[in-house]
Amino acid sequence: MFELAWKVLKDYLEAEGYVTKSPRESIKKAFQVEIIEDGHHWIDALSKRNLTSHTYDQELAEKLVKEIQERFLPLLRNLYERLLKER
DSSP: OHHHHHHHHHHHHHHTTOOOOSHHHHHHHHHHTTSSSOHHHHHHHHHHHHHHTTOOOHHHHHHHHHHIIIIIHHHHHHHHHHHHHHO
């Protein structure tokens, strides 16, 4: 889900005339132009996404699942609701 979210941000920003080349750039620019709130949480979500692609530790995976549900899923919901209003 996170992968899709940052790509949606990238596409939205491009439609608005901004050019970003990476997830981090897209998140920073989206925060600067107030498309998203909680820029630090988005960057943290990116870091955790990177971590999950290289971990095979069951305990860490379970901790990350809980964090995704509690901290990062609301970020995605907020983005979805924001973009719905823009339509």
